[in-house]
Amino acid sequence: MTELLRFEDVTLRRGGRLLFEDLNLSLRPGEGLQVAGPNGSGKSSLLRLAAGLLRAERGRVARAPLALADEQLALDSEVPLGRALAFWTPGDRLDGALDAIGLKHLAGVPVRFLSSGQAKRASLARVAASGAQLWLLDEPLNALDTDGAGRIAGLIDQHRALGGAVVAASHQSLPGDWRILELGR
Amino acid sequence: MIGSLIARDVRRGFTGAAWLPIAFFLLVATLVPFAVGPDARLLERIGPGALWIAALTAALLPIERLVEPDRADGVLDQLALHGLAEESIAFSKIVAHWLTFAPLLLVAAIPASALLAMDAASLMRAEIALAIGTPGLAALAVAVAAVTAGLPRAGSLTGLLLLPLAVPLLIFGISDALLLEAAVSLLLTAGAPFVAGAAIRASRT
Numbered sequence: 001m002t003e004l005l006r007f008e009d010v011t012l013r014r015g016g017r018l019l020f021e022d023l024n025l026s027l028r029p030g031e032g033l034q035v036a037g038p039n040g041s042g043k044s045s046l047l048r049l050a051a052g053l054l055r056a057e058r059g060r061v062a063r064a065p066l067a068l069a070d071e072q073l074a075l076d077s078e079v080p081l082g083r084a085l086a087f088w089t090p091g092d093r094l095d096g097a098l099d100a101i102g103l104k105h106l107a108g109v110p111v112r113f114l115s116s117g118q119a120k121r122a123s124l125a126r127v128a129a130s131g132a133q134l135w136l137l138d139e140p141l142n143a144l145d146t147d148g149a150g151r152i153a154g155l156i157d158q159h160r161a162l163g164g165a166v167v168a169a170s171h172q173s174l175p176g177d178w179r180i181l182e183l184g185r
Numbered sequence: 186m187i188g189s190l191i192a193r194d195v196r197r198g199f200t201g202a203a204w205l206p207i208a209f210f211l212l213v214a215t216l217v218p219f220a221v222g223p224d225a226r227l228l229e230r231i232g233p234g235a236l237w238i239a240a241l242t243a244a245l246l247p248i249e250r251l252v253e254p255d256r257a258d259g260v261l262d263q264l265a266l267h268g269l270a271e272e273s274i275a276f277s278k279i280v281a282h283w284l285t286f287a288p289l290l291l292v293a294a295i296p297a298s299a300l301l302a303m304d305a306a307s308l309m310r311a312e313i314a315l316a317i318g319t320p321g322l323a324a325l326a327v328a329v330a331a332v333t334a335g336l337p338r339a340g341s342l343t344g345l346l347l348l349p350l351a352v353p354l355l356i357f358g359i360s361d362a363l364l365l366e367a368a369v370s371l372l373l374t375a376g377a378p379f380v381a382g383a384a385i386r387a388s389r390t
Binding site: 048051052053054055066067068070071072073074075076078087088 | 189193197200257258259260262263265266267389390
């Protein structure tokens with residue numbers, strides 16, 4: 001499969017509101033797509049549609065194996081971070097991802113004690129450790145300090161350099177080379 | 186992944202509030218002698234029915250934490266992205282819920298039967314009936330939890346949905362029609378994952 005994500009004439013309506021109509025897009029290995037637009041324009045819905053968690057009203061979506069980091073952490077709050085992440089991604093990849101994202105020293109800390117920025121990093125560590133070719137990231141730089149944002153940007157660059165692709169929904173500009181899809185215009 | 190999910194939910198159940206429904210079950214069983222008086226013959230006659238009513242009402246308590254926390258926190262979405270069908274997720278939750286609810290309930294039925302002046306033979310019949318009925322009850326609880334997840338006033342709805350649907354288990358469990366009870370329990374256990382799976386999918390729209 002040369003394309004990791006493909007939308008063909010996709011229309012999505014939520015709550016009776018048309019978010020986009022007859023949308024076509026494709027994403028190849030190494031590419032990055034930033035979905036931009038104001039609040040409520042459908043950025044997160046597009047990611048969920050790409051992930052297969054929503055169904056399009058019309059059109060077809062084809063996708064490679066993917067991982068999603070959205071606003072929901074999906075980690076048990078009472079268990080240590082390392083164990084909570086290991087539920088999703090057992091194995092050595094997790095150690096490497098925690099190290100790359102700067103959270104290795106917090107692996108023994110229960111998830112509920114993480115700050116919002118650390119929680120955001122944790123959800124991105126889950127994606128990085130997944131081994132999926134396609135990453136779907138919802139506001140990946142939200143709540144991150146300069147160090148965190150730099151580490152995430154580095155992980156994304158590395159993933160794309162290794163043949164992965166990234167779709168990032170963000171209302172702020174992302175560092176690096178991105179195609180832009182503007183919603184809500 | 187299914188095994189990991191069951192182990193996770195069992196752990197969460199036991200480190201959470203698995204004792205609450207059991208405490209509630211014992212409390213209801215304790216209240217019955219106060220309500221009808223200390224007449225041992227009367228208590229022995231109504232004992233099995235009181236045990237079942239205590240079990241059904243206790244089964245309502247954990248419903249709100251069976252599905253909704255995982256829906257709200259995105260766990261159900263991530264499980265789907267890991268290739269687990271919603272029906273498999275629901276089945277895992279039924280197994281985990283049964284493991285955290287039924288064995289403790291069966292143990293708690295022993296002191297409860299003493300409070301209700303039940304003899305050993307009555308207790309044995311009640312234990313067997315509860316053992317047969319609790320898988321169906323657990324399946325029903327997960328299905329109701331999935332249907333009401335994210336709804337306003339879900340707590341009130343759960344009782345209105347679960348208790349009428351559990352009536353066949355109650356009737357056959359009390360009347361020693363164990364084969365019929367087993368059939369109902371099996372039907373609920375087989376059907377509930379599909380109901381719960383559809384409800385989980387519908388909650389995403």
